[in-house]
Amino acid sequence: MKYRVMCLTPTLVGDGQKLAPIDYMVWKDHVNVLDQARIFRLLAKGPRLEGYLNQLKKAEKLDFASWGGFAQNYSGRRIPFEHASSTPFWERAHAEDLFIPTFATGPKGPYLPATALKGALRTGVVHGQFSERALADVASRAGSEGRLPRRPATSVEDAALGAGGSDSMRLVSTSDSSAVPENSFRVYLLRVATLESRSGGKLELGWKQAPRGSVRRVEDATPSFAEMAVPGTVFEGEWHENAFLAQPEIAKSLRRRERLDRASLFTQVNNYSEQVLRLQKQYAEWTGLAQLKATIEALETRLAEIRQASFGCMLPLGWGAGFLSKTSFLNTKDETYRKILGQVGFYARAIQTGLPFPKTRKIIFLANQPASLAGFVHLTVGD
Numbered sequence: 001m002k003y004r005v006m007c008l009t010p011t012l013v014g015d016g017q018k019l020a021p022i023d024y025m026v027w028k029d030h031v032n033v034l035d036q037a038r039i040f041r042l043l044a045k046g047p048r049l050e051g052y053l054n055q056l057k058k059a060e061k062l063d064f065a066s067w068g069g070f071a072q073n074y075s076g077r078r079i080p081f082e083h084a085s086s087t088p089f090w091e092r093a094h095a096e097d098l099f100i101p102t103f104a105t106g107p108k109g110p111y112l113p114a115t116a117l118k119g120a121l122r123t124g125v126v127h128g129q130f131s132e133r134a135l136a137d138v139a140s141r142a143g144s145e146g147r148l149p150r151r152p153a154t155s156v157e158d159a160a161l162g163a164g165g166s167d168s169m170r171l172v173s174t175s176d177s178s179a180v181p182e183n184s185f186r187v188y189l190l191r192v193a194t195l196e197s198r199s200g201g202k203l204e205l206g207w208k209q210a211p212r213g214s215v216r217r218v219e220d221a222t223p224s225f226a227e228m229a230v231p232g233t234v235f236e237g238e239w240h241e242n243a244f245l246a247q248p249e250i251a252k253s254l255r256r257r258e259r260l261d262r263a264s265l266f267t268q269v270n271n272y273s274e275q276v277l278r279l280q281k282q283y284a285e286w287t288g289l290a291q292l293k294a295t296i297e298a299l300e301t302r303l304a305e306i307r308q309a310s311f312g313c314m315l316p317l318g319w320g321a322g323f324l325s326k327t328s329f330l331n332t333k334d335e336t337y338r339k340i341l342g343q344v345g346f347y348a349r350a351i352q353t354g355l356p357f358p359k360t361r362k363i364i365f366l367a368n369q370p371a372s373l374a375g376f377v378h379l380t381v382g383d
Contacts (some may be wrong), residue, residue, distance in 0.1 A: 011317070
C-alpha cells in the first residue's frame with residue numbers, strides 16, 4: 001500500500017543541515033545557494049581564488065558588490081522567499097540569525113523521512129493510551145531519587161504501547177517518501193511569540209528578541225528563516241501493516257487489551273490533533289493573533305471533514321511544530337506534570353513563571369503577517 005502525506009501548513013522535516021550565510025546570496029527575493037565546487041574550479045583558473053577564500057574565512061556574509069555575479073550564474077538552487085517583504089528583514093538581520101534549516105534531501109531530491117512520520121504517529125497513539133498512573137510513577141521516582149530518571153518517557157511509552165516485541169506500533173512500518181520537485185519549497189520568515197503577564201492576571205502578546213528578552217513591536221523581534229514545503233505539497237511512500245500482529249489471538253498473547261489496527265490508530269491520532277488544535281486556538285485568542293486563529297479554525301474544519309469521511313488522519317510533525325507536537329501528555333496545567341517539567345533544566349525557568357506552558361510559539365509569517373503554525377499534514381493510506 002501507499003501512504004500520501006499532504007502539507008496543510010508550511011512544513012519542514014530536516015536532516016540537521018543548515019545553509020550558512022556564506023553558502024548563499026539573496027538576489028531578486030530568492031535564496032541563491034552557491035555551487036561552491038563549481039566556483040572554486042572557475043576561480044582556480046585566475047588570481048581571484050585567494051580573495052574569495054579569505055572572504056569565506058572572515059566574512060559573515062559574502063560581499064554582494066564583489067561576488068554577486070555568482071548568485072546569478074553559479075547557483076545550485078534558487079529558493080524563493082514566501083513573500084518579497086522578507087528580503088528587507090533578511091538584509092537587516094544579524095548573521096547568526098541567517099542560518100537557514102533545509103528540508104531533508106537525498107540523492108534523488110527532497111523527501112519525507114519515514115522516521116518523522118512514524119514518530120509523529122507514535123506520539124498520537126501514546127496520547128490515546130496514556131495512563132495517569134504512569135505519570136504518577138515518574139513523579140514518585142523523581143521524588144524518591146531526588147532527580148528525574150535518565151529517560152523518564154521510556155517507562156510511560158512502555159506502559160502505553162508495550163515494550164520490545166510487544167510494542168503495538170510494530171503493526172505499522174513505512175518507507176521514506178519518493179522525492180518531490182524542488183519548486184515545492186519556499187523560504188519562510190518566522191518569529192517567536194511569547195506570553196507576558198500583566199496586572200489583573202491578563203496575558204498579552206510579546207515577541208522574542210535575542211538576546212534581550214521580548215518586545216512589543218513585531219518589527220523589533222528577531223526573525224528567523226527556514227526552507228519549508230508549501231501547503232499542498234504531497235509526499236508518497238510505502239505503507240506496510242503486519243497482518244500477523246493484527247490477529248486477535250496474537251494481541252491477547254502480547255497482553256494487549258485492545259488490538260491496534262489502522263482505524264483505531266487514525267482515531268487516536270485525530271483525537272490527539274484535536275486537542276493540540278484546541279490548545280493552539282486558545283493561544284491565538286490570548287495573543288489576539290486573528291489571522292493565526294483563522295488558520296487554526298480552518299484546520300479544525302478540515303479535521304472534522306477527515307473524521308466524518310474516515311479519510312486518514314491529521315497530525316503535526318517536523319521542525320517548528322513546537323513542544324505540543326512532541327509530547328503525548330497535553331494537559332500542561334496538571335501539577336504533577338509541571339513538577340516533572342520543573343526538574344528539566346531546559347523548561348524549569350518557564351515553569352517557575354507560573355504562566356501557561358509552553359508560553360512561546362514559532363509563528364510563520366505569510367505576506368508579512370503572523371498567520372500560521374508549522375507542520376500540520378493530512379495522512380491517507382490506500383492502494
